[in-house]
Amino acid sequence: MKVLKILGLIFLLIVVIGAAGVFYVSRGLEEGLNVEINPVNLSEVEDGVYTGRNDFGRWTNELNVKVENHKITNIEIKKDVKIANSELSSKIFQKVIEAQNTTVDAVSGGTVTSKAYLKSIENALNK
Numbered sequence: 722m723k724v725l726k727i728l729g730l731i732f733l734l735i736v737v738i739g740a741a742g743v744f745y746v747s748r749g750l751e752e753g754l755n756v757e758i759n760p761v762n763l764s765e766v767e768d769g770v771y772t773g774r775n776d777f778g779r780w781t782n783e784l785n786v787k788v789e790n791h792k793i794t795n796i797e798i799k800k801d802v803k804i805a806n807s808e809l810s811s812k813i814f815q816k817v818i819e820a821q822n823t824t825v826d827a828v829s830g831g832t833v834t835s836k837a838y839l840k841s842i843e844n845a846l847n848k
């Protein structure tokens with residue numbers, strides 16, 4: 722009988738931890754999928770390094786965006802709440818540098834993370 726109570730408590734604990742994990746992972750997901758990314762006008766941006774931040778739950782990040790001759794030449798992660806996926810960030814940053822704008826498609830499999838980075842870039846350059 723005592724063993725059944727202990728097993729029941731362990732099962733309940735696993736269910737609670739699992740529910741908390743699902744809540745954490747999905748928190749802000751809908752908002753992240755629907756965030757609007759606006760274009761930037763680089764003709765108005767002088768040379769320099771601009772910092773952009775996006776407070777977005779577990780996708781919060783801060784980036785440095787380097788501009789030379791009204792062109793984005795480099796983007797680097799300054800702070801990232803989640804563990805940065807260097808492959809995903811490299812892909813989205815390369816898309817932005819090639820397009821010279823934030824109106825690029827998100828990286829497949831990382832839509833919310835892509836949009837969080839794009840919003841930080843937009844925030845840096847539209848100050």
